[in-house]
Amino acid sequence: MVFSRLFRRKSEPDVLLEQGLEKTRRGVFSEITRLFDRNALDDDLYEDLEMLLIQADVGWDVSQKLVAELRATVDRERIKDPADAREVLRQEMIELLELATRNRTVKILQRGVPFVIMVVGVNGVGKTTTIAKLAAYHQRFGRSVMLAAGDTFRAAAIDQLKVWGERRQVPVIAGPQNGDPGAVVFDAMAAAHARNVDVLIVDTAGRLHTKHNLMAELEKLRKIMVRHVETAPQEVLLVIDATTGQNGLVQAKEFAKSVTITDIMIAKLDGTAKGGIAFSVAKELGTPISYVGTGEKATDLAEFRPETYVDALFFGTGDGL
16 A cells, blocks of 8 residues: 655645744654665664654653554555655644644634633743734734733733733733732723724733632633623633643643633744644643744744644655645
């Protein structure tokens, strides 16, 4: 059985995602690709593949599952060519990511009714930068955007959000440090309605060590939002720092116990991240990965596309998808 990739014209989101993953591709995934340059399939290849997948932050269980399925398909289809085996692995990885992506609900944005995005995650994962990227993303579609500085416990969070607001020419609703986050959200919802804002993005605190208080606080914010828009928040976006590897997954699983997550953003994939965290997230959380951070600029955000993601890791740019 011979496998071949279908070549298609790359869209702008595809190109952005590929470019952002260039450093990641040059890491462990380049070694995975070279594994299949061998003349034959043998036990050493499978052992090396499992080891490299684990090193790439794919995770122990997911790595074992991918290798076991690859072996089974190779035996069943009597595949002899390592290049064809690599294509089987590629398809497996795409399908794994697509399983979670299929759970994503269709978001409907109505003019004059604030589409509320509540951004959550532990401190230090890049929530503030992600909010700036989301603002730029929606601005590209001609939508008006407003930001709410709901993380009142860190002065830096409020100041950073205001700086990004000025850069993007987006209004920021904020209160004093250590003030009531609920009051900020209430004011932001009222302002968004009064100004007919299309998208309101709300920052939140990320203190995992006080999980009970955090859960209560986020539920309080949700109730305030619902008073203004019955379906708010229409998106609860969990930000995961890709550079923390499996530790990021552990944090995400703990956070998901306290908050109902609708979408995931994987941040900092442009740096030293190994890229495999996406597969662990898809398998362990089952929550749609909707966006990835591909750089430090506000415009460095790409929509997550499973096939493009896998191809960018294996083949990179210039090897037409």
